[in-house]
Amino acid sequence: MEVLIMAGQLILGLSILVGLHEWGHMAAAKMFGMRVEKYFIGFPPKIFSIQRGETEYGIGAIPLGGFVKISGMIDESMDTATMNQEPQPWEFRSKPAWQRLIVMLGGIIVNVVVGIFIFILIAYREGDQFLSSSEVNKYGIVAGELAQEIGLKTGDKIVKVNGKPFTNFSEIVSSEVFLGSNSSYTVNRDGKELVVEIPNNFIEKVSDPKQKGNFIRAQEPFTIGELIPGLPAEKAGLQTGDKVLTLNGKPIQFFHQMQDELDKVKGKQVTIVVERAGAQKSIPLQVSEDGTIGFYRNSLLKYTTVEYTLGEAIGVGTKDAFNVVFDNIKGFGKIFRGEVSASKALSGPIGIARMFGGVWDWSRFWYLTGLLSMVLAFMNALPIPALDGGHAVILTYELVSGRKPSDAFLENAQKVGMVLLLGLMAFAIFNDVWKAVF
Incomplete structure (x- = not known):
């Protein structure tokens, strides 16, 4: 069940982000009068589609991606048949370079906006709680x-x-x-x-x-918090608010000491002395085989709580969102300097799914979705052929030089980019499996 919850959160999060990313490309293309032939969330084979005007909207069976097909553009479909014909006014290639550049940046811009929006809402709704x-x-x-x-x-x-x-x-x-x-x-x-x-x-x-x-x-000094029904702590008679003094005669002041001592007596009978209403009480109980007795701790440390106004949340959320990008840049810097290995630093879909965890927590889901939105924007902005950043570099060259690269060059660049991306994807998936197994 945990695996299904992890996979479900990953698929939902990526479907939202990829759908919005591709919508950014489509919206910009339609704004400039380009014909959008297809808008799909997920890759083929096709599960479902519907035709609305000139555009086919659909869902593909492979959920980790999506695409928009714009007439007159060499993309990952490698459909170059129409490129040998006369350019039509509604085609991508017929439009000015600055319009094509905006179309290519549309997905990145939407992901940045979505990421910032999610972080702002998190800051406004949840504020911040921390130990000083x-x-x-x-x-x-x-x-x-x-x-x-x-x-x-x-x-x-x-x-x-x-x-x-x-x-x-x-x-x-x-x-x-x-x-x-x-x-x-x-x-x-x-x-x-x-x-x-x-x-x-x-x-x-x-x-x-x-x-x-x-x-x-x-x-962390602590007292006994909520008891889990049916587990040793409740069965033995521990109560919420009890302060643990000793475990098998060993003094207990902090929660980690309690954990360490329980790890030593897995599956054994122990005696816990607690302070309750000013008096000491000795309680025998059976420790489970995994070294737990079944209670949540009530920390005696005081946490500082900060609530943000909407204006403050905008500043905090925007800063948190862009820190994701800056952290990625720093991380790539460490890889290029040889300070960390790429195999340990990079994660693929399996690693990302594990970040979501096996319990559906909406707060964590939206935080990770916001984080992934910024990461998706950053990765797509990299100047690699076949990525939005690679297209943007070529279009920027065209804007500056006034010379448009040939269709043959664009086609070959797309092929090189696709090989690089497929290789990187294969490496990331294999690396995830390797880390999970070993």
Whole structure:
């Protein structure tokens, strides 16, 4: 079921984005009097279509894409038969270069607008909730294996990121840190400050799904929150609001300590001492085979909540949307400099589906859809033949030089671009499978 939910979210998100992207091309083409022969979401074979005027609107069986066929344009269909005939006034090739350029940029522009719009709505509706630096540093951090690998320790208090004070815990694990160069943390350890350097290729490790939650989190005092019906905590008599003091005699102050101790006693009987209404109570219970007892924690750390007005949300959402593009540029920079490997940095459809997760969460769905909209705009803007960016480069050359490339050149450029794109797609899918298996 989880796989179906992942696939469903991916297909829905991409169908929305690809449909809007291709609509951007179609709307611009129709605005300049070009004939649009086909508008399809998904690739052939055709599932359904309907003719409206000059345009056939349809849905293809392969959901990870879509296309618009504009008369007189050499595109991925490689239908060049009409190119040997006299140009007609309604054809793409008959229009001025500036109009053709707008048509080619139409999809990118729509994706950027959609991405910004989604991020603005998220900022306005959800605001922001975060742990402040002062709240985190009441107790310091929990250093997972990856954090320990670069020299951090549980209990460290991070006071600066890249030499600057920070206000939001998310700044510690931001793209500025992992996509930048020569990043560092300034740490207070036992009253002394020291600098912990972050390797330039560290993003390969922290972005690995298998290492999720294995870097840094806050040391979190807690009480027992909601109990899950039918699981050991409820059966044994734990109650919401109980404060755990010990587990099998081991003192428990923070949630990660509780997790660590439970991992050691999977499937065994334990005794938990809790504080309830000012008195201590000893409770025996059976730990499940996966090392859980069935409750949600109630964190005693205080989260800061920020609500944005519509005007503020416009600024925050726009900044968040374009940060996606800037992060992609930084990521490509790391690949080209050899600081990270392409196989570990790039994801295909399987990797993207895993980002959505196996539970349908509309907040996460729309956040990832907004993110993918900006990524789709960025990728399509790359100057690769067959992509919108490749067409835009050729049209810009025509505008500047006043010379139109030959149809043979455009056809060969399209073929080269298609080979590159198919090769990249095959690499991404194979890479996803490899990472999932190994």
